[in-house]
Amino acid sequence: MSKHTPVQSVQYRGDHLLLLDQHELPHKMDFIRIETTEQLWNAIHALQVRGAPAIGIAAAFGLSLWANQQKEESDLRTFTHQLKIQRNYLSSARPTAVNLCWALDRVMQSIQYAETVQDAIQLIEIEALTIQREDEATCQQIGEYALSLFQPGDHILTICNPGAIATARYGTALAPFYLAQERGVPLSVYACETRPLLQGSRLTTWELQQAGVDVTLITDNMAAHTIRTKKISAIIVGCDRIAANGDTANKIGTFGLALQAKALGIPFYVASPLSTIDLDTPSGESIPIEERHPEEVTHLAGRRIAPEGIKVYNPAFDVTPHEYISAIITEKGIIFGSYRENLAIIKNQKNLLIS
Numbered sequence: 001m002s003k004h005t006p007v008q009s010v011q012y013r014g015d016h017l018l019l020l021d022q023h024e025l026p027h028k029m030d031f032i033r034i035e036t037t038e039q040l041w042n043a044i045h046a047l048q049v050r051g052a053p054a055i056g057i058a059a060a061f062g063l064s065l066w067a068n069q070q071k072e073e074s075d076l077r078t079f080t081h082q083l084k085i086q087r088n089y090l091s092s093a094r095p096t097a098v099n100l101c102w103a104l105d106r107v108m109q110s111i112q113y114a115e116t117v118q119d120a121i122q123l124i125e126i127e128a129l130t131i132q133r134e135d136e137a138t139c140q141q142i143g144e145y146a147l148s149l150f151q152p153g154d155h156i157l158t159i160c161n162p163g164a165i166a167t168a169r170y171g172t173a174l175a176p177f178y179l180a181q182e183r184g185v186p187l188s189v190y191a192c193e194t195r196p197l198l199q200g201s202r203l204t205t206w207e208l209q210q211a212g213v214d215v216t217l218i219t220d221n222m223a224a225h226t227i228r229t230k231k232i233s234a235i236i237v238g239c240d241r242i243a244a245n246g247d248t249a250n251k252i253g254t255f256g257l258a259l260q261a262k263a264l265g266i267p268f269y270v271a272s273p274l275s276t277i278d279l280d281t282p283s284g285e286s287i288p289i290e291e292r293h294p295e296e297v298t299h300l301a302g303r304r305i306a307p308e309g310i311k312v313y314n315p316a317f318d319v320t321p322h323e324y325i326s327a328i329i330t331e332k333g334i335i336f337g338s339y340r341e342n343l344a345i346i347k348n349q350k351n352l353l354i355s
């Protein structure tokens with residue numbers, strides 16, 4: 001089987017960033033050019049770049065772009081103070097995915113021993129490139145572990161786009177399907193369309209179809225029926241933040257799928273890099289849930305589909321309580337329960353009790 005090379009959604013060019021415009025997919029494959037942190041903030045907020053790892057990578061490069069424009073600055077304290085302002089600004093673009101702050105903080109920490117502004121500029125670029133490179137290896141490893149949970153011929157359901165374009169490569173929850181395809185292992189994916197912004201129908205189907213993975217699109221309200229009639233053997237999803245007790249925030253609709261998995265007796269898996277585990281957030285109740293513009297619900301493809309003046313509730317994420325999660329699949333192993341204890345162990349990279 002040939003290896004498919006998916007397009008890289010975040011491309012750093014030193015003085016600018018190219019972002020695959022995820023608004024335009026699957027109709028057009030356009031890249032937007034980013035030169036300033038303001039432009040990047042807008043692109044993250046508008047979901048032109050999206051998916052927890054990808055927004056972290058883009059934000060890290062955003063600090064590098066800004067730093068590269070400070071070559072005239074000679075005072076390291078002033079530089080660091082201004083960098084922190086940029087960090088705080090970018091971190092406010094989206095509240096739920098913890099990878100955004102995680103990546104920005106990694107970049108901030110990378111300059112703690114810098115002696116000059118020139119040193120700092122170089123260290124920031126190295127750190128941002130490292131975050132991107134590591135994410136590819138991380139996703140591949142998540143894919144290996146996730147694949148070990150599936151059998152050839154399995155039908156697996158997913159939501160949103162936890163795929164290659166939401167990460168440096170491979171994706172999180174979609175990584176096992178890329179690896180299976182490379183190895184000629186037959187797996188079928190059912191993709192929920194993921195209202196309101198249709199990341200499933202526009203993005204997951206597009207990228208899996210390009211890779212030659214067998215993928216079938218369903219609307220979100222078809223999931224329970226599909227699990228029964230199409231013999232779905234598992235659900236696998238990505239995530240935007242995992243609290244210390246294992247409660248997990250992911251795209252709105254995920255919690256409903258977890259309830260369906262429990263009711264219908266199939267496993268519900270969460271695929272997550274360690275960077276998405278946030279031990280400082282004790283439980284799902286403390287995860288900030290982004291609420292977005294009502295127009296995302298009242299309009300479809302630019303056309304109004306609801307009456308003028310209707311009240312709208314538009315949370316972008318929901319929280320799946322840990323008791324509904326069969327396993328959390330990370331790059332360091334699979335956790336099958338006792339999340340509070342095991343997440344702390346795995347995050348601190350100690351030897352695992354698990355898998």
Ligand SMILES: CSC[C@@H](O)[C@@H](O)C(=O)COP(=O)(O)O
Nearest residue numbers: 050051052160162166238239251
């Ligand atoms: C590859 S991680 C997956 C998550 O970030 C993904 O499941 C998700 O919910 C993304 O939501 P989005 O609002 O499109 O950024």
